[in-house]
Amino acid sequence: xxxxxxxxxxxxxxxxxxxxxxxxxxxxxxxxxxxxxxxxxxxxxxxxxxxxxxxxxxxxxxxxxxxxxxxxxxxxxxxxxxxxxxxxxxxxxxxxxxxxxxxxxxxxxxxxxxxxxxxxxxxxxxxxxxxxxxxxxxxxxxxxxxxxxxxxxxxxxxxxxxxxxxxxxxxxxxxxxxxxxxxxxxxxxxxxxxxxxxxxxxxxxxxxxxxxxxxxxxxxxxxxxxxxxxxxxxxxxxxxxxxxxxxxxxxxxxxxxxxxxxxxxxxxxxxxxxxxxxxxxxxxxxxxxxxxxxxxxxxxxxxxxxxxxxxxxxxxxxxxxxxxxxxxxxxxxxxxxxxxxxxxxxxxxxxxxxxxxxxxxxxxxxxxxxxxxxxxxxxxxxxxxxxxxxxxxxxxxxxxxxxxxxxxxxxxxxxxxxxxxxxxxxxxxxxxxxxxxxxxxxxxxxxxxxxxxxxxxxxxxxxxxxxxxxxxxxxxxxxxxxxxxxxxxxxxxxxxxxx
Amino acid sequence: xxxxxxxxxxxxxxxxxxxxxxxxxxxxxxxxxxxxxxxxxxxxxxxxxxxxxxxxxxxxxxxxxxxxxxxxxxxxxxxxxxxxxxxxxxxxxxxxxxxxxxxxxxxxxxxxxxxxxxxxxxxxxxxxxxxxxxxxxxxxxxxxxxxxxxxxxxxxxxxxxxxxxxxxxxxxxxxxxxxxxxxxxxxxxxxxxxxx
Numbered sequence: 001x002x003x004x005x006x007x008x009x010x011x012x013x014x015x016x017x018x019x020x021x022x023x024x025x026x027x028x029x030x031x032x033x034x035x036x037x038x039x040x041x042x043x044x045x046x047x048x049x050x051x052x053x054x055x056x057x058x059x060x061x062x063x064x065x066x067x068x069x070x071x072x073x074x075x076x077x078x079x080x081x082x083x084x085x086x087x088x089x090x091x092x093x094x095x096x097x098x099x100x101x102x103x104x105x106x107x108x109x110x111x112x113x114x115x116x117x118x119x120x121x122x123x124x125x126x127x128x129x130x131x132x133x134x135x136x137x138x139x140x141x142x143x144x145x146x147x148x149x150x151x152x153x154x155x156x157x158x159x160x161x162x163x164x165x166x167x168x169x170x171x172x173x174x175x176x177x178x179x180x181x182x183x184x185x186x187x188x189x190x191x192x193x194x195x196x197x198x199x200x201x202x203x204x205x206x207x208x209x210x211x212x213x214x215x216x217x218x219x220x221x222x223x224x225x226x227x228x229x230x231x232x233x234x235x236x237x238x239x240x241x242x243x244x245x246x247x248x249x250x251x252x253x254x255x256x257x258x259x260x261x262x263x264x265x266x267x268x269x270x271x272x273x274x275x276x277x278x279x280x281x282x283x284x285x286x287x288x289x290x291x292x293x294x295x296x297x298x299x300x301x302x303x304x305x306x307x308x309x310x311x312x313x314x315x316x317x318x319x320x321x322x323x324x325x326x327x328x329x330x331x332x333x334x335x336x337x338x339x340x341x342x343x344x345x346x347x348x349x350x351x352x353x354x355x356x357x358x359x360x361x362x363x364x365x366x367x368x369x370x371x372x373x374x375x376x377x378x379x380x381x382x383x384x385x386x387x388x389x390x391x392x393x394x395x396x397x398x399x400x401x402x403x404x405x406x407x408x409x410x411x412x413x414x415x416x417x418x419x420x421x422x423x424x425x426x427x428x429x430x431x432x433x434x435x436x437x438x439x440x441x442x443x444x445x446x447x448x449x450x451x452x453x454x455x456x457x458x459x460x461x462x463x464x465x466x467x468x469x470x471x472x473x474x475x476x477x478x479x480x481x482x483x484x485x486x487x488x489x490x491x492x493x494x495x496x497x498x499x
Numbered sequence: 500x501x502x503x504x505x506x507x508x509x510x511x512x513x514x515x516x517x518x519x520x521x522x523x524x525x526x527x528x529x530x531x532x533x534x535x536x537x538x539x540x541x542x543x544x545x546x547x548x549x550x551x552x553x554x555x556x557x558x559x560x561x562x563x564x565x566x567x568x569x570x571x572x573x574x575x576x577x578x579x580x581x582x583x584x585x586x587x588x589x590x591x592x593x594x595x596x597x598x599x600x601x602x603x604x605x606x607x608x609x610x611x612x613x614x615x616x617x618x619x620x621x622x623x624x625x626x627x628x629x630x631x632x633x634x635x636x637x638x639x640x641x642x643x644x645x646x647x648x649x650x651x652x653x654x655x656x657x658x659x660x661x662x663x664x665x666x667x668x669x670x671x672x673x674x675x676x677x678x679x680x681x682x683x684x685x686x687x688x689x690x691x692x693x694x695x
Contacts, residue, residue, distance in 0.1 A: 370592060415676060
């Protein structure tokens with residue numbers, strides 16, 4: 001048996017507005033300023049719904065029906081918190097829970113043997129009462145043999161609805177479901193209505209093959225639903241348990257050995273905690289709380305996930321080596337971020353090494369020393385600006401992606417470029433032919449022997465916030481070296497030096 | 500030709516040191532591409548004279564895991580040799596001192612047999628601030644762990660190298676950006692490579 005929980009007016013409930021509030025509220029999906037012209041109603045309070053304001057209406061339509069309507073933006077963060085609270089409650093009834101949609105959860109209860117249909121009815125009532133006691137509002141609970149039927153039961157429940165496993169009763173329920181509640185595409189719905197099909201039951205009586213030929217995949221799903229729906233796997237939500245300790249020190253500390261002494265027992269306890277779950281430590285997070293009320297945070301990845309105290313201690317020591325703080329330490333927070341055992345071990349680099357354990361230790365220490373994302377294989381995005389690269393961490397095993405910028409690619413020809421990060425501001429002097437003749441760099445005027453370009457580059461033009469354009473020139477200086485400058489036509493930067 | 504050989508032999512008798520250098524110049528390419536285990540070598544070249552190409556070829560021909568310690572974060576993957584890139588461990592540093600510490604960590608275990616350190620874009624005063632004892636320590640670590648190290652620097656600077664190579668002015672032109680790398684190495688860069 002599966003149970004579906006559905007919270008009606010979920011976005012409105014997430015804002016914690018009172019049920020009995022006289023205020024008529026409608027929620028908008030986007031920012032209020034933009035919404036005035038384009039946005040539609042995302043959700044309304046029960047009173048506004050009764051007054052005829054429906055989700056999907058434009059603001060003007062809604063205000064025509066209810067001039068006193070109060071407009072609010074939906075709060076996605078608050079919705080996530082409410083969903084998490086629902087999930088915590090669902091966990092009391094089953095460890096196998098799917099977060100199907102905002103305000104909708106699906107519980108796998110097949111391992112529960114609660115007897116006949118009446119017992120399931122009682123259990124569903126218990127769930128609803130528990131929810132009312134904890135959350136302060138009521139939910140709809142649907143139960144059925146398959147996930148899809150349970151969701152449908154919750155959709156049409158007036159409190160609680162347990163669908164019988166008897167075929168006749170099930171068909172009777174399904175046949176009465178209006179198609180407009182199942183089909184979102186207005187054109188498809190209109191076509192079905194023109195054929196005289198208004199309810200799900202009418203589809204069940206049609207010849208399957210011809211129906212699927214006409215309606216395609218969506219039609220097949222509808223047909224299967226009309227026949228009682230099929231089984232599907234749930235996308236289970238796994239509750240993350242944090243392996244975390246916060247320690248307040250009895251005395252202020254000033255040196256690394258003192259800190260390591262205090263860290264050791266905490267680390268040991270956390271490692272044991274992770275080991276109990278058959279997991280490995282994949283990363284370490286450390287926060288130091290200072291006497292001047294400041295704090296400093298580090299997060300180090302382990303190249304090879306481990307439970308070895310010695311390896312983790314060495315990683316922390318390498319990361320804190322040479323670190324100076326403005327004030328003495330008053331406390332710290334230590335967290336181990338666990339990974340599954342089979343998750344990260346087959347790595348491209350570790351496979352090549354004769355001593356992978358030693359290499360993993362070295363890579364972890366190097367990342368602690370140089371910073372996250374600064375040790376590994378180079379990758380870049382095809383749409384990114386030239387020179388914008390990232391380092392693929394040793395934890396991942398996919399092949400690297402390297403961008404190809406037309407006109408600038410010298411993978412097998414020409415000279416490699418040495419990028420200046422950050423690039424250096426220069427000024428170009430232009431000749432009569434519209435080509436650069438000299439470059440002013442660090443107050444030195446460098447005459448050019450030759451130039452090539454401009455190479456016009458652009459990327460992400462479909463995204464206003466990230467779009468970029470760049471004009472590049474390859475320059476040969478009289479001093480005998482080659483370089484690349486880039487700019488927007490007015491301001492210029494030395495991007496790199498060839499060779 | 501006989502006259503030339505006679506002159507050479509006479510010169511070698513009178514100036515043995517000079518002729519030794521000459522011999523090394525002639526067979527320079529072979530010596531440069533060799534990997535003495537646990538050796539520390541320096542390639543001196545200012546930015547813009549083609550040392551990146553030599554460095555990448557040197558790394559490509561190495562056996563095992565190859566690491567590039569990029570002291571000034573100047574490596575450009577887009578223009579790197581396509582065969583080298585997937586097997587290159589790139590270590591991005593912000594300063595020369597940080598690169599020295601990273602090299603120390605890397606060489607202590609000896610699990611990366613081929614290491615190139617690129618200091619060419621670093622400021623000279625930053626390089627001079629590194630104590631020479633650090634280099635002696637690195638050389639000792641390299642010889643113990645058997646790591647082949649090539650240090651690329653903008654001026655002759657390392658106090659304790661086994662061999663130092665100087666890449667002279669190869670007189671590069673823009674047309675060379677369209678040429679094949681193998682040809683450029685043979686025709687332009689290797690002739691400009693000298694034992695310092």
